[in-house]
Amino acid sequence: MTRTLSFAFVLPLFVFTSTVCFARSVKYAVKCDYEHCPAGKADHLNVHIVSHTHDDVGWLKTVDQYYYGAKTDLQRAGVQYILDSVIPELLANPQRRFIYVETAFFWQWWKEQNNVTKDIVVKLVNEGRLEFIGGGWCMNDEAAAHYNAIIDQMTFGHRKLLDTFGKCGVPKVAWQIDPFGHSREQAFLFAKMNFDGLFFGRLDWMDKVNRAQQKTLELVWKGSDESVLGGDLFTGALPNGYNPPNGFCFDDTCADEPIIDDPQSDDYNVARKVDDFINASVIQSEKYATNHIIMTMGSDFQYQNAHIWYKNLDKLIKYVNEQQENGSKVNVFYSSPSCYLYALNKAGLNWTTKRDDFLPYSSDRHSYWTGYFTSRPAQKRYIRDSNNILQITKQLQTLSRINDKRTKFEINSLKQAMAVNQHHDAVTGTEKQHVAYDYARQLSRGVKNAQSVIINAYKRLLPGLTASSFSFCLKLNESECSITETYKSFTVTIYNPLVHERSFTVRLPVVGKSAYNIFDHNGDEVESTLIPIPDYVKNIPGRKSHADFELVFEVSLPALGLTTYEVHKAQRQRKWQSNSRQDTNVIKLKAKSFIVTFDAKSGEMKGIQMNDGKFISAKQSFKWYQGMAGNNSKSVFRASGAYIFRPNGTHDFxxxxxxxxxxxxxxxxxxxxxxxxxGQSIRVDPSKDLIEFDWVVGPIPFADGIGKEIITHFETDLQTQKVFYTDSNGRQILKRVRDHRDTWKYVVTEPVSGNYYPVNSRIFIRDEQRDIQLTVLNDRTQGGSSVTDGCLELMVHRRLLYDDAFGVGEPLNETGVDDRGLVVRGKHFLILSKIEDGAKMHRKLAQEIYMAPLITFSNYNHQERRKQYFNTKLISFLNTTLPENVHLLTLEQWENGRVLLRLEHYFESTEDPSRLSQPVKVYLKHLFTPFKITNAVEMTLSANQLLSSATRLKWKTKDDNGLISSEHSFEDHHGVNNELVITLYPMQIRTFIVDVADKQK
Known part of the structure; x- marks a missing residue:
């Protein structure tokens, strides 16, 4: 936006590689390794020219509009023309290089090419002159994306490249040039994908100034506190974002002068151009630590006419290097990010380190890019729900052993849609409205296809049922479901994607006050209750339900399994208690280990009494910030918009x-x-240690001409000393200190938005003296903070009237289905605990929220009851109970009957040292009931390299005292023994491709 590696592959394992593509690739000599990089000159300033294009997978235009070049009135951008144009230009000069990043676009182009063109491309890739950098399906966001979805989208892209190009299709460098801030967890994931380094374009302007002065724009980022995991990653901030230096943009869409080298021309400008470039190079080199610098030559959707770029770059390289005869020490050549990284590695310096993240990002004193943490909250939730369905679909497909072409197509539809939606202008909510609709359309189509896979899997896993037996209710978030509202009897099948047993509260919309009889798989009756549906839910625009009550009951779910309940409508009316007045001044609702008190007159939460006698004052309310209006002509006039959160006052509902x-x-x-x-429903369950806040916000009024940013606010009497904690992409926990940055002296210019961080799954505060931790978990990414001690806030919705002038070109004003404004429904979950118990509780609950059960319905068939339906309808697909600190991250059908398996230890080593933070063993062979695992080969995280032969560049670092540390080997694999037993260490994810054999029925 304007805004030496060793490849040792075992061929039998990689039989899924396309035979045709592999045969094509082995025709050509392999020169894609580091040893074939340009070396530069030892006593010169070596300038690495990197020809690149940045192709957003949707932003101002949809994915297809960008690829085909449609809607030129919005942006002149056609990705197909970029690749069409670059290939012949690379052939014209063997020195030229080009990098490409977004596999989504490349794959769309590749499928259209004939065999002659494909052979040429394979040759260029093998020569290292066309190089894939990053290689994910998209360049994902790092604040709003969940680690599960990040891993999936990277795996999806990496697999396409590996299958097509073999080892030269394995990217060596991550390239995150446009995301609006960078997370520590992302660095860790990249390290485990075996990247040698990461380059990015955006970091806080104050941080950049400081690092430029200290020559620390390049460093070793410690992606994890778990040193045994080897999560370090060399990281560099690029000098010009990702654009060329001023005056050197040579594209159809650029206004800079070309290089005019005819001495007879009155416009001859070689001397001036050469001087300008040498000066720019020298100035840039003063900010970096070696005699190598990188020049990004390209920008958004450039190289549609690659001839212009390369003709001018050829001249630039020629004439700058000719000046060496006159004493110049500037040496320029075509290169790539990986070759530049290799040059830095060979420099042998002792690099500084960093442990925190690069969030939040600000581009000037008043432009904090923290609004997008919440922008388009309904879209963020839809992406989260769709990923939930994707993980369940992959599990059920694998467990049912369905692997026909139709099933592959259907599940790939959702994989691709989910991958696209991780883009840094998708999950962020920073795209134009019509693009947001297109992202949702892709998800809708993918989810619909996934439903077919789920039904067919159930048909195979549950013999005796027809494929038409099941239906889905995708509007339960609006308390709408036609089957529960229409039928007097129906069955509810619930699948649990977690590898641990769990309880779950089912809430089904029904019509009227009739009582219901609910039976579990044993035929035992289950207690249930009716709760009226509040008006603020009934009035959600687009809701077509007549339901006025919710039927609520608790279910017990087997680990990685399913169970079925039978529901019958009774003739009698149900009695319930409903009171808005109390005789006392206080309402008390009992949870498992605490009591929540409410004001009897207002219904407002007042405090929490713990079983050990401790009482904390705890008030929850809604407030809103007035979005800053502005014309963006100067920093001080920056408006609050899709990217930027800039409040102008707080108002308390x-x-x-x-x-x-x-x-x-x-x-x-x-x-x-x-x-x-x-409106909001606050629920306290006597069997659980949490408070649930179920809120409905919208349509936000704006007839007063004021944009509004709505927050839920938790105010307590806890003494927190400016400290709070947030997750990183739903995984690691990072300590935050208000008005503070770890790596530079922070100057407060925006006291609220400058302290906002992305909250993907949880945020918490602690009172060390009272030994109390208060944690709030959410159901989608939101911006959050502790702006004052003892308080937490999460932004739930935004509606703004001004664009913030960072490219999207329209205000964040979602109008919803009836054009009155978007209505959003969501949930927060509050946990109060001792500090030592906090992680045990929030880790488990975060997994349960993220991997929610799948509920399907069928019309009740009396003949099936007991005879063939319920006798077998409590099923776990696990043979053994897994340790409670282990998560099944991926269970996915691979090629040729193989399975991709990822297992994760999801506790940090300091969270429960005596038990849950200990290493654990997992026995793979007989883990699943439908099949046994006969062999397992460990892979890097994105499954494109054997871990046993994957090596990375080694870097020397210095600690805070400037002392040299030993070289990092980054080797953390522990192997798989003959009995297929593995060990998982805290925060470790291990990835395997396994051979399986179906068990005898």
Missing amino acids: SEAKASFHLHKNGGGEIHQTYNSWL
Whole structure:
């Protein structure tokens, strides 16, 4: 936006590599390794020219519009023409190089090429002159994306490249030039994908100034505190974002002068151009530590006419290097990010290190890119839900052993849609509105196809059922489901994608006050209750339901399995308690190990009484920030927009009294109505240690001409000393200190937005003296902070009237289905605990929220009851119970009957040292019931290299005292023994391609 590696592959393992493509690739000598990089000159300033294009997988235009070059009124960009243009230009000069990043676009282009063109491309790739950098399906965002989805989209892209080009299709360098801030977890994931380094374009302007002065724009980023895992990654911040230096953009869309080298021309400019380039190179070199620098020659969707670029770059290289005869020490040549990285490695310096992340990002004093942490909250939730369905679909496909072409196509539809939606202008919510619709359309199509896979898997896993037996209710988030509202009897099948048993609360929309009889798989009746659906849910625009109650009951789910419940509508009416008035001043609702108190007159939460006698004052309310209006002509006039969060005051809804209703059926539930566009249900379950906040926000009013950014605010009397904690991409936990940065002296210019961080799954505060931790978990990525001690806030919705002038060109004003404004429904979960128990509770709950059960329905068939349906309808697909700190991250059908398996230890080593943070063993051979694992080969994280032969460049670092540390080997594999037993260490993800054999029925 304007804004020496050793390849040792065991061929039998990689039989899934395309035979045709592999045969094509082996015709040509392999020169894609580091040894074939240009060496430069030892006593010169070596300038690595990197020809590149940055191709957003959707932003101002949709993915297809970008690829085909449609809608030129929005942006002149056609990706197919870039690749069409670059290939012949590379052939014209063997010194030229080009890098490509987004596999989504490359794959679309590749499928259209004839065999002659494909042979040429394979030759160029093998020669290292066309190099894939990054290689994910897209260049994913690093703040709003969950680590599970990041791994998937990278794997999807890497597999295409490996299958097509073999070892020269394995990227060596990560290239995150456009995301708006960079996370520590992303660095760790890249390290485990066996990247040698990472280059990015955006870091906080204050941080960049500081690092430029200290020559520390390149460093070793410690991606994890778990030193045994080897998560270090060499990282470099690029000098010009990802653009050329001023005056050297040679594209159809550029206004810079070409190099005019005819001495007879009045416009002859070689001397001036050469001087300007040498000066720019010298100035840039003063900010970096070696005699090698990188020049990014390209930008958004450039090289559609590659001839212009290369003709001018050829001249530039020629004339700059000719000046060496006159004493110049500047040496210029075509290169690539990997060759530049190799030159830095050979320099043998002792590099500084970094342990925190590069978030939040600000581009000037008043432009903090923290609004996109929340922008388009419905889209963020849809992406999260779609990923949930994708993981379940992959599991069920693998467990049912379905692998026909139709199933592959259907599941790839959702894989591809999910991969596209991880793009840094997709999950971020920073695209134009029509592009957001297209992203949602792709997900909708993918989910629909996935449903077919799920139904066919159930048909195979549950003999006796027809494929038409199951239906889905995708609008349960609006309390709408036609089958539960229409039929007097139906069955509910619930699949648990986690490898641990769990309880789950089912809430089904029904019509009327009738009682229901619910039976589990044994025929035993299950307790249930009816709760009225509040008006703020009934009035959600587009809701077509007549349901006025929710049928609520608790279910027990087997590990990685499913169970079925039978529901019958009774003739009698159900009784329930509903009170909005209390005789006392306090309402008390009992959780498992604490009591929540509410004001009996307002329904407002007041405090929490723990079983050990500790009481904390705890108030939850909604507030809103007034979005800054501005014309963006200067930093001080920056408006709040899709990217930028810039508040102009805070307003408190709680000052206006909310009406409420108390429902004591099955625990306690308070429905609060603040106004016509804000309502909330607060639930306390006596069997659980959490408080659930189920909120509905929108349409946000803006007739007053004021944009609004809505937050949920938790205010306590905890003493937190400016410290709070947030997750990194849903995984590691990072300590945050208000108004502080670890690596430079931070100057506060925006006291609220400058302290906002992405909260992918949880945020918490601690009172060390009282030994209390308060954690809030969410159901999608949101911006969050602790702006004052003892408080937490999460932004839930935004509606703004001004663009922030960072390229999207329209205000963030989602109008929803009825053009009145978008309505969003979501949940937060509050946990109160001792500090030592906090991780045990939030780790487990975060997994349960992220990997939610799948609910399917079928019309009840009396003949099936007991006879063939319920006798077998409690199924676990695990043979053995897995340790409670182990997560099944991936279970996915690979090629030729193989399976991709990822297992994860999801505790950090300091969180529960005596038990859950200990290493654990997992026995793979008989782990699953449908098949046994006969062989396992460990891979790098994105499954494109054997871990046993994957090596990375080694770097020397110095600690805070400037002392040289030993070289890092980054080797952390522990192998698989003959009994297929593996060990998992804290925060470790291990990836295997396994051979399986079906078990005898």
